[in-house]
Amino acid sequence: MVRVTKLTDYGIALMARLANEHGGNQLTAQDLSEAMGIPLPTVRKLLKTLARDDLLESTRGAAGGYKLARTAEEISMMDMVTSLEGPVAMTECSADRDCDCSLQEICGMKENWSFINEQFKNTLKNFSLAQMAGSLAEKQAARDTLSQSLEAET
Amino acid sequence: MVRVTKLTDYGIALMARLANEHGGNQLTAQDLSEAMGIPLPTVRKLLKTLARDDLLESTRGAAGGYKLARTAEEISMMDMVTSLEGPVAMTECSADRDCDCSLQEICGMKENWSFINEQFKNTLKNFSLAQMAGSLAEKQAARDTLSQSLEAET
């Protein structure tokens, strides 16, 4: 479906909630579950994944919790999507690793798919968590950034 | 997985093969199955879908077959992906229709997702079947087109 999974959507919503928590304030899985209306076990699973990939910093033990590992400006949609659902690859053959697609010899579209894949990855890279958690004004900034990066590339 | 399904990949490969068939020459499902090494029943299913959405023209009966309904330049990746796997929507809430996402009130990211979704759709709209079936030189054209369209939008 060319779609991000529901869990990824949840995960990014959690990140956005954490991005709006200023001053290094931590939130527990419990806090986030209640704030976002997502079942606690699911929240835990997502936060664990995000922490393992160094997007979140976790503190264990009593008075533990989670906070962003970097500023929201320094975390891109690409980082989050990759963490939550693995490498972004439109097709088998556009993944980084070698693929075992039986059509590879015949179809000849690998490079074209890779090109489209890169375009898409750029869109995600140029959209930060800060923008995702933020306002319409910040969306305009993203648009400008993307536009510039494409010009630079050409 | 932010991935196009295998069947969509196959479908586009079939379209590319038909794009390289010049002079209104028709190919049968059988021909395409043999040419691409994709099982016949699967090929049939895909061609039916593409024909129903007016990307292919079909002729029934003996000596029947399929050919492109328009030129390869006039068929975009967006047309094909949409036909083969339905509307492109990164999340439930970025589909055109109203969604029943329980987070809608809380997460506040709907507009941001829509924006990313539009960027992605533009990438697909600006890449034609001709480019997909064609050479590296044509890829550069796609890059230019996309870049221009983004500038215009800003």
Place this chain on the structure above:
DNA sequence: CGCAAAGAGTACCGTTTTAGTCTCTTTTGA
């Protein structure tokens, strides 16, 4: 110390989607 809160890791299961097949019908050229 010992308890309770909180994260880490992993395994499990029901549901949905995907990938692929099969059967039957309709159309049409020879």
Place this chain on the structure above:
DNA sequence: TCAAAAGAGACTAAAACGGTACTCTTTGCG
């Protein structure tokens, strides 16, 4: 009339998704 070919739709096995449960480790605090 027959055979080739498309159209429509049902059906099935396998994989992915969404969610849960269980066990273990870490740590603050009385």
